[in-house]
Amino acid sequence: METTWETELRTAGLRVTRPRLSVLGVLAEHPHVDADTIATAARTVHPSISPQAVYGVLKALVGGGLARRIEPAGGPALYELRVGDNHHHLVCRGCGVVADVDCVVGQAPCLSPSETAGFAVDEAEVVFWGLCADCQVARRTHGYGTNSTTENSAIEEGVGA
Amino acid sequence: METTWETELRTAGLRVTRPRLSVLGVLAEHPHVDADTIATAARTVHPSISPQAVYGVLKALVGGGLARRIEPAGGPALYELRVGDNHHHLVCRGCGVVADVDCVVGQAPCLSPSETAGFAVDEAEVVFWGLCADCQVARRTHGYGTNSTTENSAIEEGVGA
DNA sequence: CTCTTGATTTGACTGGATCAAAACAACAGG
DNA sequence: CCTGTTGTTTTGATCCAGTCAAATCAAGAG
Numbered sequence: 001m002e003t004t005w006e007t008e009l010r011t012a013g014l015r016v017t018r019p020r021l022s023v024l025g026v027l028a029e030h031p032h033v034d035a036d037t038i039a040t041a042a043r044t045v046h047p048s049i050s051p052q053a054v055y056g057v058l059k060a061l062v063g064g065g066l067a068r069r070i071e072p073a074g075g076p077a078l079y080e081l082r083v084g085d086n087h088h089h090l091v092c093r094g095c096g097v098v099a100d101v102d103c104v105v106g107q108a109p110c111l112s113p114s115e116t117a118g119f120a121v122d123e124a125e126v127v128f129w130g131l132c133a134d135c136q137v138a139r140r141t142h143g144y145g146t147n148s149t150t151e152n153s154a155i156e157e158g159v160g161a
Numbered sequence: 162m163e164t165t166w167e168t169e170l171r172t173a174g175l176r177v178t179r180p181r182l183s184v185l186g187v188l189a190e191h192p193h194v195d196a197d198t199i200a201t202a203a204r205t206v207h208p209s210i211s212p213q214a215v216y217g218v219l220k221a222l223v224g225g226g227l228a229r230r231i232e233p234a235g236g237p238a239l240y241e242l243r244v245g246d247n248h249h250h251l252v253c254r255g256c257g258v259v260a261d262v263d264c265v266v267g268q269a270p271c272l273s274p275s276e277t278a279g280f281a282v283d284e285a286e287v288v289f290w291g292l293c294a295d296c297q298v299a300r301r302t303h304g305y306g307t308n309s310t311t312e313n314s315a316i317e318e319g320v321g322a
Numbered sequence: 323c324t325c326t327t328g329a330t331t332t333g334a335c336t337g338g339a340t341c342a343a344a345a346c347a348a349c350a351g352g
Numbered sequence: 353c354c355t356g357t358t359g360t361t362t363t364g365a366t367c368c369a370g371t372c373a374a375a376t377c378a379a380g381a382g
Binding site for chain 3: 209
């Protein structure tokens with residue numbers, strides 16, 4: 001598998017280094033994670049990696065088109081490997097879990113606002129806010145979100161496609 | 162005009178204070194501004210207002226449903242008075258200008274992802290990214306975005322409805 | 323006018339992210 | 353295989369938006 005990443009890195013004109021492979025490994029296992037979680041997870045594979053190195057790697061990956069950065073309001077930025085297929089996200093207000101959703105209605109509608117006001121639009125970003133299944137249960141059970149504040153990153157869930 | 166805001170504040174169960182009226186005044190003139198710009202502008206009317214007071218006021222306004230907070234990726238949070246009508250935003254990658262757009266296709270489509278993955282969705286946030294008219298010209302003229310970095314807030318532009 | 327309660331001020335602090343310079347490693351060429 | 357160049361990683365400092373807590377102050381009820 002790593003061979004694939006090596007190829008992709010080279011194709012993007014990036015050198016193949018241990019930190020980069022570690023980060024790619026983490027991203028492959030966890031679809032939506034923040035920089036800090038990536039650093040922690042990557043350290044199990046490559047102990048000496050520093051948080052700043054992770055930022056550098058992520059910047060390089062995003063720049064090279066291997067990863068995508070998403071920034072849900074009110075939280076740290078998350079990174080994912082799914083690039084190229086324009087898909088959107090479901091974010092849980094309770095625990096911060098992010099799930100993928102394929103483009104809402106086919107392909108085109110997402111990219112055409114009624115009035116562009118002179119803007120040259122190149123991307124439509126759609127974020128659905130709500131409560132994930134777990135948080136709905138928690139809220140009904142304990143009266144108010146309980147398992148919420150504890151872990152609001154590092155968790156992930158893949159759905160679309 | 163202030164009378165209206167006084168009424169709205171009271172209706173929301175909030176006290177009518179000078180800082181609040183100042184902030185509302187700024188928001189009425191500038192549809193999409195960040196907290197810092199609001200503080201600066203409000204100071205022309207009420208010199209002694211502190212940045213933290215602005216955060217407090219904004220929090221109160223958002224909590225009371227008088228203002229809405231939007232957080233475009235990569236920039237500080239912006240605030241606007243248009244609440245209740247679900248409209249979306251066009252953000253310029255060059256200068257950060259934000260313009261309003263009415264709901265893409267009528268009302269409903271915005272709220273139905275193809276797969277909810279068990280989520281109870283309550284809001285669909287749509288952000289269109291692109292280049293505003295000015296930045297398109299600037300980019301074509303100077304080869305690369307020029308008037309960009311200088312002012313990326315405090316500017317605003319109203320369009321939809 | 324006075325009192326209560328909520329709002330503002332002041333000042334310190336957090337967390338995510340960026341920057342710059344120095345140490346280091348990938349990989350092309352000999 | 354060895355060497356040099358150049359892009360990466362490290363280290364450490366720094367920035368900015370935003371938050372928190374205690375003290376002061378003013379809105380509005382009585």
